Amino acid sequence: MKRLSVIIFVAVITTLVMALPSCSVQPCYEETDPVMNTILLFSGTGETAKADSLRVYTFRESDTLRFINIKGVSSFSVPLDPANDESVFLITLNGITDTAVIGYNRKPHLVSPECGYTILSEITGLWTTHNIIDTLIIENKLVNLDGQKNLHLFY
Numbered sequence: 001m002k003r004l005s006v007i008i009f010v011a012v013i014t015t016l017v018m019a020l021p022s023c024s025v026q027p028c029y030e031e032t033d034p035v036m037n038t039i040l041l042f043s044g045t046g047e048t049a050k051a052d053s054l055r056v057y058t059f060r061e062s063d064t065l066r067f068i069n070i071k072g073v074s075s076f077s078v079p080l081d082p083a084n085d086e087s088v089f090l091i092t093l094n095g096i097t098d099t100a101v102i103g104y105n106r107k108p109h110l111v112s113p114e115c116g117y118t119i120l121s122e123i124t125g126l127w128t129t130h131n132i133i134d135t136l137i138i139e140n141k142l143v144n145l146d147g148q149k150n151l152h153l154f155y
Contacts, residue, residue, distance in 0.1 A: 028115035035077040036102070036123075036143045038151040040093075043134040049155065050074045055092040080104055080143055082119040093155055096132035104143065111145070120144045126151075 040049040056068040056078055067078045080102065081087045089100045104121040111118050121143040128136050135154040143150055 026114045036150045037077045039075045043154045052094045057090040098129045098131045098133040101127045
């Protein structure tokens with residue numbers, strides 16, 4: 001009888017050891033959403049501009065997303081669509097709306113084992129209407145997690 005209880009005890013311990021994970025799940029403390037950073041500049045002088053009002057929208061197959069609706073800013077950051085190689089943004093500066101189309105190549109990137117993967121992009125081209133936007137220039141093609149400026153928007 002004593003031998004049977006020892007066998008049951010060993011079986012229970014073995015089952016628990018095998019059932020419990022060998023490593024614990026750690027929380028993710030790293031940034032996982034790359035954004036395209038844009039600074040606003042005055043045409044002609046190239047000095048930093050502060051928009052009286054700024055709204056940025058985008059359209060996706062399922063819905064319309066509003067990213068920004070603020071006043072008195074000189075820069076903004078928006079994510080690129082991770083499911084497509086092109087994002088279309090409606091940018092309203094001081095009440096005047098322009099369309100900006102950003103083309104890019106996507107690449108999966110492992111942030112960390114805890115955080116998983118994200119999509120990094122490399123800007124390949126852009127096109128804008130010219131209602132208030134004079135020029136949109138690529139400063140840094142890589143849209144990643146480092147927070148560097150990607151575009152200069154002159155108006």
